[in-house]
Amino acid sequence: MNRITDIALWDGEAPRGTSTLEWALDGTDGVITDVRPADAATEASGEFSVIPGLIDTHVHLVGNAGSRPADFLTWPLVTRPEEQTLHGLANAMTALRAGVTTVRDLSADDIQFSMRRAIDDAVVAGPRVLAHGMVSMTAGHGDLFIPPAFPLRKPLADGPDECRKLVRHWARAGADGVKIATSGGVLSVGDKSAWRNYTSAEIDAIVDEAHALGLRVAAHAHTAAGIDAALEHGVDSIEHGTLLSHEQARRIVDAGITVAPTLLINDRIAGGENGVSPEQSAKAAELVEQRDALMRAAADAGVDFVLGTDANGHHVRFGDQMAEVRLMASIFGWTPGRALEAATTRAARAIGRETRVGRLTPGHLADFIVLRGRPWEQIDALDTANIVAVVSRGRVVQGELPARG
Incomplete structure (x- = not known):
């Protein structure tokens, strides 16, 4: 004992x-x-x-963990999967030593699934890992990280039948859930946060198939239109939720779903830090300009904000989670206890592990x-x-x- x-x-x-x-x-x-x-x-x-232990509900473990600087967008394209796995494990251990004992990777594939199994079997040490496969359309947020001439792209799905098939692929591979984008993004190249990602029929197919297979659906959504699309189709969490309206805050509370606000990363991109491009910085700045007041009002309305950093080892490092919690407390006007709940009990409910962690x-x-x-x-x-x-x-x-x- x-x-x-x-x-x-x-x-x-x-x-x-x-x-x-x-x-x-x-x-x-x-x-x-x-x-x-x-x-x-x-x-x-x-x-x-x-x-x-803290629970980060939104991370990307696979990213450069080395001492030599690397470009965020090109590093995955020039680094072998075997080497990426080692970097992912290093990032996982950095998070663990910083008190983050559970993470949820929201752009996972066989690397993260293998990492999770090896950690669970005590082959290597690391935090508890949940892994969601990405279901993205051609020219969607998930696809626009890959340059047009680069031949290797992550799996994509267009049309309801392909969407169902990709959800089944991730379920068969061992995913804990799937992630979709219902708006464009910030770091993806040539993208606009206001762009629609997926039609109503496609989103319906993804959410229906995921829930039929016992998988949770996390929805990347920055804009009001993207948040509407996510809510209409019954997703389980909203990632970012940057421009959520007062009416949407009420609907989120009624639905009982969580929002991971990813504050630090958007502040840093908007500030032009860590080598971001002018395009990326401008997209983030446009969102952040309106974010704080909207999110403070949503917090006051009872929206269940939880810790989710979007940590990738580049813009937000593994070990920045406590700084994110402090920032959440400041922006939302929370008591220290409420801020801690966002990173523990409430985060556990967000990932469906509230009876264990x-x-x-x-x-x-x-x-x-x-x-x-x-x-x-x-x-x-x-x-x-x-x-x-x-x-x-x-x-x-x-x-x-x-x-x-």
């Missing part, structure tokens, strides 16, 4: 005071067996606290962070500089557990 005692604990929903946390190893995993008030009726000794309670998996400070009281304490230890699958993967408290 493993134990931390006399430590301030926030369980994913509320502070529990000075507590003892116990967990046991179960094969390749770890399970929380008990969370109880500490034996001594005293304040937590020392300066440490414990919270659940995101909380410190018996029966949940032993993924947690020991920090200096109490981030549910002061959100600035949620900082990688304050990490004392990260536990994933019941094992310490970063730092050292305090001997007491």
